[in-house]
Amino acid sequence: MTRLKRSVLPGFGLTFGLTLAYLSIVVLIPLSTVFLKSAGMGPADFARVAFSERAVAAYRLSFGAALAAAAVNAVFGMLVAWVLVRYRFVGRRFVSAIVDLPFALPTAVAGIALTALWATDGWIGQYLAPLGIKVAYTSLGVTIALVFVGLPFVVRSVEPVLEDVGRDLEEAAASLGAGRFTIFRRVILPAIGPALLTGFALAFARGVGEYGSVIFIAGNLPYKTEIAPLLIVTQLEQYDYAGATAIATVMLLLAFAMLLAVNLLQVWRRRRMER
Amino acid sequence: MGITVTGVRKTFGSFAALHGIDLDAQPGEFLALLGPSGSGKTTLLRIIAGLEFPDAGTVAFDGEDVTGRPVAERGVGFVFQQYALFRHMTIADNIAFGLTVRPRRDRPAKAEIARRVAELLDLVQLPGLGGRYPAQLSGGQRQRVALARALAVEPRFLLLDEPFGALDAKVRKDLRRWLRGLHDRLGLTSIFVTHDQEEALELADRVVVMDHGVIEQVAPPADIYDRPASAFVFGFVGESNCLPVAVRAGRAWYGTIDLGPVAVADGAAHAWFRPHDVVLADGGIPATVLLARPKNGLTRVEVQVAGIDKPFEADLPSPAALGDTVHLAPTRFRLFPA
Amino acid sequence: MTRAALIAAALAFLGLFVLMPFVAVFVEAFRQGVPTFLSALAEPDAMAAMRLTLLVAAISVPANIVFGIVAAWCITKFEFRGKGLLITLIDLPFSVSPVVAGLIYVLLFGINGWFGPWLQANGVEIIFAVPGIVLATIFVTFPFVARELIPLMAEQGRDDEEAAISLGATGWQTFWHVTLPNIRWGLLYGVLLCNARAMGEFGAVSVVSGHIRGLTNTMPLHVEILYTEYNFVGAFAVASLLAVLALVTLVVKTLLEWRYGDQIQGIGH
Numbered sequence: 001m002t003r004l005k006r007s008v009l010p011g012f013g014l015t016f017g018l019t020l021a022y023l024s025i026v027v028l029i030p031l032s033t034v035f036l037k038s039a040g041m042g043p044a045d046f047a048r049v050a051f052s053e054r055a056v057a058a059y060r061l062s063f064g065a066a067l068a069a070a071a072v073n074a075v076f077g078m079l080v081a082w083v084l085v086r087y088r089f090v091g092r093r094f095v096s097a098i099v100d101l102p103f104a105l106p107t108a109v110a111g112i113a114l115t116a117l118w119a120t121d122g123w124i125g126q127y128l129a130p131l132g133i134k135v136a137y138t139s140l141g142v143t144i145a146l147v148f149v150g151l152p153f154v155v156r157s158v159e160p161v162l163e164d165v166g167r168d169l170e171e172a173a174a175s176l177g178a179g180r181f182t183i184f185r186r187v188i189l190p191a192i193g194p195a196l197l198t199g200f201a202l203a204f205a206r207g208v209g210e211y212g213s214v215i216f217i218a219g220n221l222p223y224k225t226e227i228a229p230l231l232i233v234t235q236l237e238q239y240d241y242a243g244a245t246a247i248a249t250v251m252l253l254l255a256f257a258m259l260l261a262v263n264l265l266q267v268w269r270r271r272r273m274e275r
Numbered sequence: 276m277g278i279t280v281t282g283v284r285k286t287f288g289s290f291a292a293l294h295g296i297d298l299d300a301q302p303g304e305f306l307a308l309l310g311p312s313g314s315g316k317t318t319l320l321r322i323i324a325g326l327e328f329p330d331a332g333t334v335a336f337d338g339e340d341v342t343g344r345p346v347a348e349r350g351v352g353f354v355f356q357q358y359a360l361f362r363h364m365t366i367a368d369n370i371a372f373g374l375t376v377r378p379r380r381d382r383p384a385k386a387e388i389a390r391r392v393a394e395l396l397d398l399v400q401l402p403g404l405g406g407r408y409p410a411q412l413s414g415g416q417r418q419r420v421a422l423a424r425a426l427a428v429e430p431r432f433l434l435l436d437e438p439f440g441a442l443d444a445k446v447r448k449d450l451r452r453w454l455r456g457l458h459d460r461l462g463l464t465s466i467f468v469t470h471d472q473e474e475a476l477e478l479a480d481r482v483v484v485m486d487h488g489v490i491e492q493v494a495p496p497a498d499i500y501d502r503p504a505s506a507f508v509f510g511f512v513g514e515s516n517c518l519p520v521a522v523r524a525g526r527a528w529y530g531t532i533d534l535g536p537v538a539v540a541d542g543a544a545h546a547w548f549r550p551h552d553v554v555l556a557d558g559g560i561p562a563t564v565l566l567a568r569p570k571n572g573l574t575r576v577e578v579q580v581a582g583i584d585k586p587f588e589a590d591l592p593s594p595a596a597l598g599d600t601v602h603l604a605p606t607r608f609r610l611f612p613a
Numbered sequence: 614m615t616r617a618a619l620i621a622a623a624l625a626f627l628g629l630f631v632l633m634p635f636v637a638v639f640v641e642a643f644r645q646g647v648p649t650f651l652s653a654l655a656e657p658d659a660m661a662a663m664r665l666t667l668l669v670a671a672i673s674v675p676a677n678i679v680f681g682i683v684a685a686w687c688i689t690k691f692e693f694r695g696k697g698l699l700i701t702l703i704d705l706p707f708s709v710s711p712v713v714a715g716l717i718y719v720l721l722f723g724i725n726g727w728f729g730p731w732l733q734a735n736g737v738e739i740i741f742a743v744p745g746i747v748l749a750t751i752f753v754t755f756p757f758v759a760r761e762l763i764p765l766m767a768e769q770g771r772d773d774e775e776a777a778i779s780l781g782a783t784g785w786q787t788f789w790h791v792t793l794p795n796i797r798w799g800l801l802y803g804v805l806l807c808n809a810r811a812m813g814e815f816g817a818v819s820v821v822s823g824h825i826r827g828l829t830n831t832m833p834l835h836v837e838i839l840y841t842e843y844n845f846v847g848a849f850a851v852a853s854l855l856a857v858l859a860l861v862t863l864v865v866k867t868l869l870e871w872r873y874g875d876q877i878q879g880i881g882h
Contacts, residue, residue, distance in 0.1 A: 007690070007691055007692075008778055009691070009771060009774050009775065009778060009784070009787075010778075010783075010787075011686060011687075012690075012691045012693075015686045015687035016687045016691075016693070018680075018683045019680070019684040019687050019699070019703075020699075022680045023699075023703065026748070026751055026752055027705055027706060027752065027755060028702070030718060030720075030752070031705070031709070031717055033717050033720040033721055033726075034713070034716070034717055076623070079619065079623050080623045080627060082619065082623075083623040087616055087619070087620055089620055093867065095623075095624065095627065096867075097863050098627055098631055099627070100863055100866065101632070101859065101863065102631060103806070104809050104813075104858075104860075104863050104866075105634075105635060105859040106812070106814070106815060106832075106852075106855045106858075106859070107813070107815045107816065107833075108813075108834075108852070109833070109856055109859075110634055112638075112836065112840050112848055112849065112852060113634035113637045113638045113641070113849075114634050116637050116845075117633060117634060117637055123637065124633075144630070148630055148631060148634065151630065205708055208710070209709065209711065209712070209713070210710070210816075211710065211711050211815065211816035211819075212815035212816050212819075212833070216837075229816065230712075232712050232716060233712055233819070233820060236716065236719060236820060239725075241720065245720065248712075251713060252709065252713060255708040255709055255710070256708070258708060259701070259708045263701065
């Protein structure tokens, strides 16, 4: 990273140096410990702990629930974004603020509140129990917690793009004789597609790593309702640093892959906008 | 003396913005840098100001090399295209900014600063508006505040980047005259950047026409229009037509049509001429009328000459009907290499 | 009517999945009446948790404000190679699981960590102590201010600063008198979100805290302890304070967006 030109504004050396130093001390060096420790384990040992039966079950739950929750959010997040952008109704600003609640509410608070709602004797759970539907302490409960934390990502990704698409595009399509479903499928969906995918990816990434809102409602039974972040905590509590680190490595690699995917999506979006 | 730019080069990444610029501005002169976007005119102005630094070459003020000197020490007033007024400060605070940021020992007393601000507000014809905020002013007023702010530090040179670029046509015309008057009163050496030829020709003592990072011509406005130094200048300033010709034995020929004597060597060339330098002539260039409309008591026609893509424009004394074939001859033209 | 149906569906979804958990916090907190609620909050361990949470926020938020401004200045006022990479790295903590964020500090400063033996020999406690909690909080709140300021300052450009410099201002004068007033609302917005996360962080802090009552328990951790002890009213009482914090954050955020929307970039972008 080198400076290309002399600039009139002062402070490049100072701010660049400080930024890099702080970034290294707080983020880069600590994160590197995970990879260095994993590298020190040797491939066989690493694979044994990182992909033990229990760990794989935890990944399956974390990834599966995160994927399901992101899918739910893709649909309902788009719906919420649509309603917020296209319709003017009383309390719209209030509804818009509600969307950010999962960003603002501490995860542990969300976790115990969700459990209070969805437990078999809870506000909602008590009506589901007679139907044979158990939510809390099952993978369904995990998914519901992840729906909560992931919703704003989709809404806030789609909203600005939907604003850009504008009504005139739809009206143009309608004037050309397109039906409403056709307009949605051929005009709106392609326009917001990349943003929707970005929101989906962000919600998924957040869901995979989520801890606080999930552990209260999850049940935390090994092989059944134990999420990957919880497994890391459990192994740390048993002083199994190697096991915890190996699982953390897998999760970090996935997180970086998602980050890369989101960045590529944004590049794709920009290209489409310029076209 | 004045401003002297010698051999200035500048590249941004792989884009060469300026290739070896030599230029000087005489003391008290009002100089326009005119060119299309990407011609390097703003980069040159910013290098003169000290807002950018050249890769090679020097900038001298009154004979003194200032190339490495930061903008604050050059004694220039710079007016930004979008004015760059500090929107959270009042107009008075904006104008006073350059004085209030001085170290204590060089800073004028509060009363003195207030006096200077009032004086400058009078100068730019905005008396009493010192308490307002930039957002409460019109575009033309903001432009004048930006000027007052630049003048507050008593610069030796005034540099303006597209000073009228953000204004609408009417305001632009008024402000143009006012700025010229102000320049004449203050006698400051000034350079302004514009892409608007009318603005450059009306306002400047001399016009510097730039294209692709080189200077095409430096001349007084009348010469720029009447004696363009290159095909680019001819095409960029004023309306023009371009005809491919062949020079044989001291005469320019379009096919078998003789356009008249020229003083260049034999070979292919382009003849450039203005629409008002065209007459109807038997044996002239045959052309079909595409469009005709009245203009300043003449008829402006757009005509198609067989084999030439871009239609010609000409001002003719008599009305013409669409589809007519007319024969045209340029009365004055300039030849440039093909 | 499609409009009404779509609005109803969106509201039902938001009500069920987002608003109801929020409401439940308060209902559960007051389930046994106001006196029980108040005594749960007045309990010494709860008070200690509140103090620690405030302390942690009071250190980590200013640290990230300074960093955010410095990084945004560097990135938006200069051209240099690798800028895109730097922006990505600044965003990195957002994509790291909070638990992993805690783990990395255990690997560095824990008893078996890189610096563990040295720290122990010199009697410095980081893990299972306040410094560890602060570090983990700084990590998870690292990007908030910077990512708010970078698009804002990029959009504002360099003209104002160049104008100030050309009028003779120093770098500091330019920053204080020109840049800072230009970015104040965006900065406040970023600080607000940073603070909400700092006070509410659970996963990362949980890993490094050691859960020592009255000493290394922040409010979210205290909520967990009370909850696992089946002291539901106590847990929801402390949780309700955090929910109020979220509410205040949302209200101020909405006000900022409404009043100064044009001076805050990247709202949801």
